Amino acid sequence: MNSPDTSTAKAARPEVIAMGLSGLLVRFSDRLDPAANRAALAFRAAVVAERLPGVEETASSLGSVFLRFDPLVTDAGELEVRLGALLAERDWRSADLPSGRRRWTVPAVFDGPQLAEAAALAGLTPAAAVADLTSAPVPVLALGFAPGLPYMGPLGPHWDIPRQTELTPTAPAGAVVVAVRQIIIFPAATPTGWRQVARTGFRAFRPGTAQPFALAPGDEVILQAVTVAELDRLVAEDPAGGGARVEALA
């Protein structure tokens, strides 16, 4: 190449941005990018391990890490300096995924009310969309929006379909929705701008149990197409898991 790839150069330099009075965001990318996600997971783990003074809570999202601090105790500028030093320690984008990862196989009925619409936006027939969405495991990139809710991706570039401009009033618990090269299984009924393609009996949030959150970032999920009768049977046998099976990855 004759000229440097400026987009890569920009992506390589994370930004530290204020979020309100008591938050800082370390953004590795503003685009869906598996390397930025790995960077976010590893950097959050490092911030936790480092026990940065004043940091009260951390969370990673698709391509960024959020830190909460008490602005009456901790100076945001000083925290930014420490974060800058930690960021400079290594190339976080080349970090490994966390250990203890698992692969989940989740049975799903692909009768979502917007399957045809979502497939058409992806340039596929509904049958081809189902085959595509069940063909390979998809990584869990982040938990968020609702408790335990997995953001999974990236799907192939043809799935870069926009959110709807109007919200769907309610997608049910277990609904599988797609948008912007990502796929989600809703842990509880929720309004959404994403399009529902399938439903499962999988509950990613189980309040009141010893393990309230089923999934962790770094896990993988593969959807398995089943019939309505099959899903009904699986849910009857396994009300929280909907017949999901889990195996260790690394």
Add this chain to the structure above:
Amino acid sequence: MTGLIVHAAGPGVTVQDLGRAGWLAYGLSRGGAADRLALAEGAALLGQSPALAALEMAGTGGSFGATGPIIIALTGAPMRAMLDGAPLLWNASHALAPGQRLQIGAAMDGVYGYLHVAGGIGVPEVMGSRSAHLSAGIGAPVVAGDVLPAGPATGARAGRMLEPEPRFAGGTLRLVPSAQTGLFSAAERARFEETAFVRDARGNRQGVRLAAGGAGFRPEGALTILSEIILPGDVQVTGDGAPYILLSECQTMGGYPRIGTVVPGDLPRAAQAAPGTVLRFRFVEREAALADHRRRAAGQAALAARVRPMLRDPADMGDLLSYQLIGGVTAGEDAEE
């Protein structure tokens, strides 16, 4: 154990404390009282910790009794309250004896009223908090037939009152930047600050929608924004261009851009804006917002010093709701700015 008997409850009555912080990484928002200042005021009236749980009543209250003698306090959105048919002062503490009936009606101003009991409401903690977080499936609304245990009381007294901070009539909310503020052009941010918004009928503990007459607000670029962490106070602009102020039970992550974040001290006012209330926004410098935050944190600690005895026995007064106990103090309708 002494407890609060629920004879009837409106549809939006839940147990709330300061919420459960620390679960953001798992997608669970802090939750807790929509108006945290009301928790602090109730705690000051009862001489107890603001971390204790109270009943939050959205829009309307209910009918309550006690299994033994308890001291209660009423704060937040002023609601019509009666004890065995006699009016009770809001922003005050009262005795509730077994066999008496406490009736709390609709909010006259604001949205969220609070019924505190001395010792706090002692329902079991889930993941470190007693707060119901209904959108997450934690806890349940309070309904008729419930008996809510009160924690051990320590010297709370009836007949105390407190002048509340006015926050039930909308006004200008101060904003500081959030992670996507820069996606909105300076002109769009200026138009945002010039707009008088009306709190829409759509609103709950997750957030409130605002309506404006003119065109919707748009970031520069497409709708496709990478989902990032969301905090209570964030002002999110959805696809139709309408802003939502996100409240304590908000989602933790999302891909709609946020034009700014309401400063913590103004969040109670955002939550207490009833449908139809006019709200405006103004961006302020971080240092100014931080100075105000510091002043308010100290002010909350000093709330207890502002508690005063009621000047007269409420039983002697005909219509407490309109009676001026002390200059400027009524049932909260004379909100002064």
